[in-house]
Amino acid sequence: MKCGNGIEARQVNELFINIDPIQAGGRLTGDAIKAIIAYGDGYSVCDNCRKPNRLDCISKPPIAEFHRDVAAWLGMDAARMMPGARRGFQAVAHTYVEKGDPVLLTSLSHYTEFLAVEEAGGVACEIPVDEQHIVTPDATAAKIDEVKQKFGKAPVLAFIDHVDYQYGNLHDVAAIAKVAHGYDVPVLCNGAYTVGTMPVDGKALGVDFVVGSGHKSMAAPAPSGVLATTAERATEVFRTTSIEGDVTKRRFGLKEPELMGCTLMGATLVGMMASFPHVKERVKHFDRELENNRIVMEALLSIEGTKVLSEYPRKHTLTRVDTTGSFDRVAGTHKKKGFFFSSALSEKGIFGIIPGATRVWKFNTYGMTAKQARYLADAFVAVARENELPVLP
Numbered sequence: 366m367k368c369g370n371g372i373e374a375r376q377v378n379e380l381f382i383n384i385d386p387i388q389a390g391g392r393l394t395g396d397a398i399k400a401i402i403a404y405g406d407g408y409s410v411c412d413n414c415r416k417p418n419r420l421d422c423i424s425k426p427p428i429a430e431f432h433r434d435v436a437a438w439l440g441m442d443a444a445r446m447m448p449g450a451r452r453g454f455q456a457v458a459h460t461y462v463e464k465g466d467p468v469l470l471t472s473l474s475h476y477t478e479f480l481a482v483e484e485a486g487g488v489a490c491e492i493p494v495d496e497q498h499i500v501t502p503d504a505t506a507a508k509i510d511e512v513k514q515k516f517g518k519a520p521v522l523a524f525i526d527h528v529d530y531q532y533g534n535l536h537d538v539a540a541i542a543k544v545a546h547g548y549d550v551p552v553l554c555n556g557a558y559t560v561g562t563m564p565v566d567g568k569a570l571g572v573d574f575v576v577g578s579g580h581k582s583m584a585a586p587a588p589s590g591v592l593a594t595t596a597e598r599a600t601e602v603f604r605t606t607s608i609e610g611d612v613t614k615r616r617f618g619l620k621e622p623e624l625m626g627c628t629l630m631g632a633t634l635v636g637m638m639a640s641f642p643h644v645k646e647r648v649k650h651f652d653r654e655l656e657n658n659r660i661v662m663e664a665l666l667s668i669e670g671t672k673v674l675s676e677y678p679r680k681h682t683l684t685r686v687d688t689t690g691s692f693d694r695v696a697g698t699h700k701k702k703g704f705f706f707s708s709a710l711s712e713k714g715i716f717g718i719i720p721g722a723t724r725v726w727k728f729n730t731y732g733m734t735a736k737q738a739r740y741l742a743d744a745f746v747a748v749a750r751e752n753e754l755p756v757l758p
C-alpha cells in the first residue's frame with residue numbers, strides 16, 4: 366500500500382512485536398488514530414476558539430478540561446502541552462538560565478537537556494553517577510557544593526531524569542529534589558520514560574516541573590509532550606506577554622511567550638487527548654509490565670555469557686544488556702556478521718533492535734501482552750540455540 370509520492374504505508378506495529386526502546390510507549394491507540402484522521406488539518410482545533418484565544422482555553426473539543434486533567438494526574442497545578450519533552454526543557458531553561466549560569470544535569474542526561482541549557486547560555490554541570498549507574502542525593506549535594514565553589518553561586522536549575530535513557534534506571538527524584546531545594550535550586554523531573562508508562566506524582570516527588578514526552582510514553586503522535594508545574598512556578602514559566610508594537614500599540618493579551626502563544630494544534634493534540642484515558646488506565650498496571658520484562662530478562666540471562674547492565678531486578682521496562690559474551694561470539698563467525706541477530710529476530714517477527722548490534726543494546730518490553738513476552742523470551746533462546754550458544758536449563 367502506498368500513501369502517494371513514493372511513501373509506503375508503514376506496517377511495523379501491525380506485523381511485528383516492537384521492542385524499540387524509544388517506540389514502545391509511544392505506539393498509538395486506536396482512538397488516537399481516529400483522532401488523527403478527524404483532526405489532521407492543522408488549525409482544526411481552532412474552530413471554536415474564543416477569547417482569550419489560547420489553545421489551552423478551548424472547550425470544544427475539550428482541550429481546557431484535558432489540560433486541567435493532565436495537571437491533576439501529574440500532581441501539579443498547571444500544565445501545557447509542548448511539541449516534545451525537549452520543548453518543555455527549553456521553556457524552563459529559557460525562563461531561569463542566564464548567560465554563564467551553572468545548571469545541574471546528570472551523567473545520564475539526554476542530549477536535549479544539554480541543548481536546552483546551551484541555548485539559554487548555561488553551563489552544564491553533571492552529577493556523576495555511582496557504580497550502579499544511579500544518581501544519588503549525596504552525589505547531588507557534593508556537586509552543588511562543587512558548583513558553588515567554582516561559580517560563587519548554586520546552580521539556577523536542576524534537570525533530573527526520573528528514568529534515564531541509557532540504563533532505564535529509576536532515580537530517587539524525591540530525595541534528590543529535597544537536597545536541591547535545600548540550596549534553593551528548582552528541580553525539573555524529566556519523565557520522558559515515565560509520564561504515561563508508570564505513575565508519576567510531581568507533588569509526591571516534590572519537584573517544580575514535570576516534563577513528559579507524548580510520542581515516547583503517552584501513545585501520542587509526534588511532536589508532543591507535556592510541561593506541568595506548581596502554581597508558583599506557573600506564574601514564571603507560563604507568564605503572559607507584555608510586548609507592545611510602537612506604531613500600532615498592539616498587545617497580545619494572554620499569549621505565553623515560552624509557548625509562542627499556542628503549541629500543539631490539530632492531530633498531535635487531539636491524538637494525545639484521545640489516548641489519555643487509555644494512558645491513565647495503563648499506568649496503574651505497571652506491575653504487569655515489569656512482570657513481562659522479567660519473563661524476557663530471565664530468558665536472556667539463561668543464555669550463557671549474557672549480562673544485564675541496568676539495575677536488576679528491573680524497575681522499568683527499558684533495559685540495557687551486554688551480549689558480548691553470547692550473541693557477539695556468533696557474530697565473529699556468522700556469514701551475516703553482527704547482522705545475524707537482528708535478522709534472525711526479524712524473521713521471528715521482532716522489530717526494534719539496532720541492526721548489527723550484538724554487544725551492548727537496549728530493548729523495551731512496554732505495552733506487550735504476557736503472551737508476547739513469552740514469545741519474545743522463547744525467540745531469544747531459540748536464536749541462541751540455533752547458533753549453538755549454551756543455554757542454562
Ligand SMILES: *Cc1c(COP(=O)(O)O)cnc(C)c1O
Pocket residue numbers: 387448449450451452474475477478526528529530555557558577578579580581589590
Ligand atoms: C526521548 C527523551 C527525550 C526527548 O523527548 P522528546 O519528546 O522527543 O523531546 C528527553 N529526555 C529523555 C530522557 C528521553 O529519553
